[in-house]
Amino acid sequence: MIDQTALLESQTLRSSVLDRTDVLDRVKALSLLPDGMHVTTAMVAAYFEVSRKAIESLVLDHREELVTNGYRVLAGTELTSFKEVSGFQSRSRSLALYPRRAVLNVAMLLRDSEVARQVRVYLLDMEYLARTQPVDNPVHKESECLDDRIDQRITHILGKTVVPMFNALIETSGEHRKELIALRAGVQRIERRLHQHHARLQRLEGVRDDRPAVGVMAAMDAMNGRTFERHIAKLLIRDGCTNVVVQGGHGDRGVDIIGLTADGRRLVVQCKRFAPYLNITSPDIQKFVGSAKVLYSADVALYVATCPFTPEALSIAAEAGITAVHRGVLEEWSAGEPLRILE
Known part of the structure; x- marks a missing residue:
């Protein structure tokens, strides 16, 4: 390796x-x-x-x-x-x-x-x-599975054949006993390492619940602004929102999406598809507060962004009743996790 x-x-x-x-x-x-x-x-x-x-x-x-x-x-x-x-x-x-x-x-x-x-x-x-993966044999393909990996076969041979052979030789040998014991110890170390390596591969190949779905944010980062707004609208509809309208563009008065939550609350959304190394700042939130609360009288206001929010921006959002959907939350939401404020 x-x-x-x-x-x-x-x-x-x-x-x-x-x-x-x-x-x-x-x-x-x-x-x-x-x-x-x-x-x-x-x-x-x-x-x-x-x-x-x-x-x-x-x-x-x-x-x-x-x-x-x-x-x-x-x-x-x-x-x-x-x-x-x-x-x-x-x-x-x-x-x-x-x-x-x-x-x-x-x-x-x-x-x-x-x-x-x-x-x-x-x-x-x-x-x-x-x-190390064995080459597929069409005749035996159906019987082959993960347990047929070469490292596992070697581990089995070492544990069931080679080590017992050394044990027998050690019992009957006098002159080379010390060398045989050292060789047996070496074989047992190899056996342990192969076991460890197999466990490591299983962890890598298994489903990782703590790892976000591959490509979720990459796909959003590749969208243009309008496509991103439509993507957020689909997430809202998925979570039970109704009367969802994408109105982003000139004359949107600072709100990209409007609609109603599943229980009838008035909903407005601002969408920002920014590079992940940028930030949503406090002036951005302050501007949205005016549009959401004054112009639209929103019950639920979401500021959705593909980048982080500054601490000050998060503080203002919390005080004004704005839900900040930053990059991490957006990734989970897009991957299937419902947005709590919409429930």
Whole structure:
């Protein structure tokens, strides 16, 4: 099995597993730009929970390798065209873009990130599983199952055959008793490690209740504003709301969606599809309070955003009776968890 250290130090080994970009979402949902294909330096830093400077320093040291895997910097007319096509808004004169393959490349180079370490562990375990999985035999395919993995067969042989053989040899041997005991201990260590590895693979392959549905936020991050509003409207209808109308756009008076809750309360919603590294601030909430409470006399007011809220914004929302649906709550809501305020 490939060792993490070797993976960090060998570009050849890294290249051999770069197609397994799905492991990124298995460890943690990767938010994408509106084009649905790329992320920025700030988004990479947010995913790996490190500073932007750490990512920029890594790019400086491994730029050639990252460029090979899709990393590029846009400027001038190329950047203007990208903004027009993708809908991405930025005042910067240049923009570094990473496709998923380059993000996985970063995960295999970034040493001081727990998220990157988890990606490498998951990646190597899946690679080991792929290499040791028995080749399908059409004749016996129906009888083959998870218990047929090569590591489990070896574990069985070691425990049921090799160790007892050593026990018998030790009992009858005098001259080489010490060496045989040492060899038996080594075999037993291998047996224990294989058991541990099998348990680890079962945890990785099993359903993780604490891990959000893969791609939930990535899909929303790829939406444009109007599509995002319709998505929120569908969630409201799913949770029993009626008379739901999407009215976002010019002349919406600060409210994107109106409707009634299942028990007849007047509902208004503001939707903001912002990049995950931005924040909803107190002026944003204050503006919505006026629209929701004064213009619409709402009983239930939701401020739904794909990014976090500042502490001050959350405080004002709580005082004014606004329900702040930040990125974490939105992910759970979209994945099937009902929004309590609507019940």
